[in-house]
Amino acid sequence: MKIFIGGAWPYANGSLHIGHIAALLPGDVIARYFRAKGEEVLYVSGSDCHGTPISIRARKENISPKEITDRYHNEFKYCFDKLGFSYDIYSRTDDEYHKKEVQDIITILYNNGLIYEKEVEQLFCEKCNQFLADRFVEGICPVCKNIARGDQCDICSTILDPLELVGRKCKICGSEPVVKKIKQLFFRLSKFEKELEIHLEQSRKNWRINAINNSERYLNEGLRDKAISRDLLWGIDIPIKGYEDKKVYVWIDAVLGYLTLSKKWALDNNESW
Ligand SMILES: [Zn+2]
Ligand SMILES: [Zn+2]
DSSP: OEEEEEOOOOBTTSOOOHHHHHHHHHHHHHHHHHHHTTOEEEEEEEEBOOSHHHHHHHHHHTSOHHHHHHHHHHHHHHHHHHHTOOOSEEEETTOHHHHHHHHHHHHHHHHTTSEEEEEEEEEEETTTTEEOOGGGEEEEOTTTOSEEESSBOTTTOOBOOGGGOEEEEETTTOOOOEEEEEEEEEEOGGGGHHHHHHHHHHHTTTSOHHHHHHHHHHHHHOOOOEEOEEOOSSSOBOOSTTOTTOEEOHHHHHHTHHHHHHHHHHHHHTOOO
16 A cells, blocks of 8 residues: 655744644654555655745844745754654755746646636735735734734634735734735636535545534635735746746645655655655
8 A cells, every 4th residue: 555644844934842743743653653564655744935924034033034944944854853753755845846846837727727817906015115915914803803814813713815804004014005906826726616525525434523624614615716926025936927026825835845745755766656
C-alpha cells in the first residue's frame, strides 16, 4: 500500500509552541506506524513562507520578509530535528522548485478557463498609496460586532470580505481606506460544487465530524469563486500578462505544496510521484 501524509505547514511568522506540536505529532505517529508495517510512506511538510502576516511582521521589525522566513524556517527545522520528526521531505514555499511548479499549475488552470479575470471593489489607502490585501484591513465584524480582520472573524469564524467590515481602518497607518475598482484573478471554485458534494457523500464514513460539518457548511452556503491574486510585494509572481505587479494568494500557493514537494521528493530520490 502507498500512504501519503501531508503534515500542516507551520506559518513562518512566529515560533512554534506546544499547540503546533500537539497538532502535528499524530501525522508522525501514523507515518511511523505504516513504515513499521512495511508500507511505502511519503510524509511531507514545509514552512509556509508567504502571505500578509509575514509582510506585516517584517514591516514592524523593519527588516525584509526573507529575513523573517529564514529565521523561523531554520528554527522550525531545528525543532523538528530535535524532536525526531520523520518527514521524508521538509521544505518551504519560497523554494525555487515549488515556485516554478505553482506558476505552471496556475498557467494550466488559466488556459483551461478555471482561473478568470474579474473587476472587483477593493480598499485602497490613500495615505499609504496602496491597495490593501484583506489582512491589512481591520474593522467591526457585521455578525458578532467584535474587531475582525479583513478575511475572517476569529471570534465567530465568519469568512469575510473587507468591504463587509464596519469602521474600516488601514492596519499600517490607521486611516480610513477608500473603495476603488481593480482587476483580480479568480479560481472557479463554484464549478466544482457537484463534484465536491459527491466526494463528501463518499467520504462520510471516513472523515471526522469536524471535517464533515465544515465542508457541509461551505457547500450549503454555496461555493464562492476565490481570488488567487493579491496586491503584495512578497510572494510568488503571477505568470499571466497584466498581473506582473501582483502575487499569488497564499492559500493556493501553500496547499499546492503537498503536490510540488512530492514531485521534488520523487526527483531527488529517482522515484515516481
Ligand atoms: Zn464575528
Ligand atoms: Zn494606510
